[in-house]
Amino acid sequence: xxxxxxxxxxxxxxxxxxxxxxxxxxxxxxxxxxxxxxxxxxxxxxxxxxxxxxxxxxxxxxxxxxxxxxxxxxxxxxxxxxxxxxxxxxxxxxxxxxxxxxxxxxxxxxxxxxxxxxxxxxxxxxxxxxxxxxxxxxxxxxxxxxxxxxxxxxxxxxxxxxxxxxxxxxxxxx
Numbered sequence: 575x576x577x578x579x580x581x582x583x584x585x586x587x588x589x590x591x592x593x594x595x596x597x598x599x600x601x602x603x604x605x606x607x608x609x610x611x612x613x614x615x616x617x618x619x620x621x622x623x624x625x626x627x628x629x630x631x632x633x634x635x636x637x638x639x640x641x642x643x644x645x646x647x648x649x650x651x652x653x654x655x656x657x658x659x660x661x662x663x664x665x666x667x668x669x670x671x672x673x674x675x676x677x678x679x680x681x682x683x684x685x686x687x688x689x690x691x692x693x694x695x696x697x698x699x700x701x702x703x704x705x706x707x708x709x710x711x712x713x714x715x716x717x718x719x720x721x722x723x724x725x726x727x728x729x730x731x732x733x734x735x736x737x738x739x740x741x742x743x744x745x746x747x748x
Contacts, residue, residue, distance in 0.1 A: 679733035
């Protein structure tokens with residue numbers, strides 16, 4: 575049985591040894607190549623075979639650099655990518671972008687002035703900017719608008735670049 579003084583001496587020695595090892599310079603501070611040297615595989619196996627033949631000689635120690643231990647073995651001259659196994663991962667999938675709105679024709683550039691009904695034929699008077707126009711069913715205005723129907727109280731026009739119909743209010747049948 576150990577006395578209390580001997581136990582304290584052993585514990586104190588262990589503490590001192592722990593402090594010395596903790597203060598010992600780290601291999602990364604010195605550089606991994608300064609402490610450990612990599613031996614090519616072919617050289618190491620040749621040395622091992624020779625070591626088996628020469629029993630009394632010093633054994634061959636295979637060593638790797640700290641970089642090789644951290645990244646794993648790689649082919650000579652090949653860089654290996656280091657992966658972060660603790661990287662954040664998310665299962666969030668962003669929603670697809672919204673579909674663009676279908677094209678719409680511009681607002682009608684015409685202002686209604688009046689109409690004339692002559693024997694069932696309706697002629698409508700409109701202005702476009704500073705121009706005065708008299709249009710009937712089937713007329714094409716500036717190659718962009720076609721008059722499809724004139725049926726009071728509405729006149730239907732087609733915007734030709736998009737083939738979309740628009741209506742202009744022209745009042746009742748009086």
